[in-house]
Amino acid sequence: MTARGLRAIAVAGLLLLAGCATPPPVTDKDAYQEYVAENDPVEPLNRAVFAFNRALDEGLFQPAARAYRDVVPLWFRQRIGSAIDNLRAPVIFMNDILQGEFDRAMTTFVRFTVNSTLGLAGLNDVARDSGLEMHDEDFGQTLAVWGSEPGPYLMLPVLGPSNPRDVVGTVVDFLADPFNAWAQNTGREELSYARTGVAALHARAGLLDLTDDLEKNSIDLYAATRSLYRQTRANAISNGNVTGPDVSSAPADFPELGDTKEISGKP
Numbered sequence: 001m002t003a004r005g006l007r008a009i010a011v012a013g014l015l016l017l018a019g020c021a022t023p024p025p026v027t028d029k030d031a032y033q034e035y036v037a038e039n040d041p042v043e044p045l046n047r048a049v050f051a052f053n054r055a056l057d058e059g060l061f062q063p064a065a066r067a068y069r070d071v072v073p074l075w076f077r078q079r080i081g082s083a084i085d086n087l088r089a090p091v092i093f094m095n096d097i098l099q100g101e102f103d104r105a106m107t108t109f110v111r112f113t114v115n116s117t118l119g120l121a122g123l124n125d126v127a128r129d130s131g132l133e134m135h136d137e138d139f140g141q142t143l144a145v146w147g148s149e150p151g152p153y154l155m156l157p158v159l160g161p162s163n164p165r166d167v168v169g170t171v172v173d174f175l176a177d178p179f180n181a182w183a184q185n186t187g188r189e190e191l192s193y194a195r196t197g198v199a200a201l202h203a204r205a206g207l208l209d210l211t212d213d214l215e216k217n218s219i220d221l222y223a224a225t226r227s228l229y230r231q232t233r234a235n236a237i238s239n240g241n242v243t244g245p246d247v248s249s250a251p252a253d254f255p256e257l258g259d260t261k262e263i264s265g266k267p
Contacts, residue, residue, distance in 0.1 A: 043153075050225070091139075140170065141233075
């Protein structure tokens with residue numbers, strides 16, 4: 001592991017430790033909900049970063065995402081989405097195992113094997129056509145399953161909503177990703193950066209309708225974004241089952257993310 005990687009883990013670990021204030025017991029629902037609602041101790045700073053991110057998004061990311069969606073044919077975007085999903089499969093598999101989800105790990109393994117071969121390096125989601133649907137996992141979710149608290153809400157420059165637990169998860173997933181490791185160890189870092197850029201563009205295009213609706217219908221876009229982030233993370237951690245302390249932090253103000261099929265390359 002590189003010195004840069006070790007420093008990143010150390011910083012992320014300090015953030016996690018700093019953010020692990022003990023919440024009230026989940027049996028005290030009122031106290032726990034109040035804790036969750038107020039767990040934004042650096043809100044003024046977060047709002048400033050949010051304003052910066054919005055300006056960057058409106059000036060750069062949104063126009064690029066709209067151009068990508070409008071110019072690139074749907075079938076080609078689907079191929080890109082499938083390839084992105086396939087490259088994430090080893091990290092998903094690792095987190096399936098770490099969470100003790102062995103049936104889901106087997107699904108991930110079979111999907112990766114089938115799509116990497118019959119699907120032509122993941123460009124076609126042959127496994128999905130055979131009934132093996134994709135699911136996503138990350139180390140932030142793994143930490144939650146292990147009992148780690150999320151810590152305070154954070155708005156990161158460029159990266160957007162997060163918390164100390166998910167910061168650690170993002171760093172670990174990046175360092176554990178075989179593609180990133182291969183690119184770094186062979187002097188092909190530009191391929192790792194290109195993959196990240198394409199994945200970000202593809203994901204942003206898939207969320208255009210959702211963010212447009214949020215901007216039109218939210219009185220306080222910052223609060224709406226924070227609420228939606230917490231809800232979607234809670235749903236991901238529980239694999240769609242509304243149980244456990246993380247899910248009690250999920251408000252009912254927003255529906256499911258809706259149709260984000262472009263993100264996964266699905267039609």
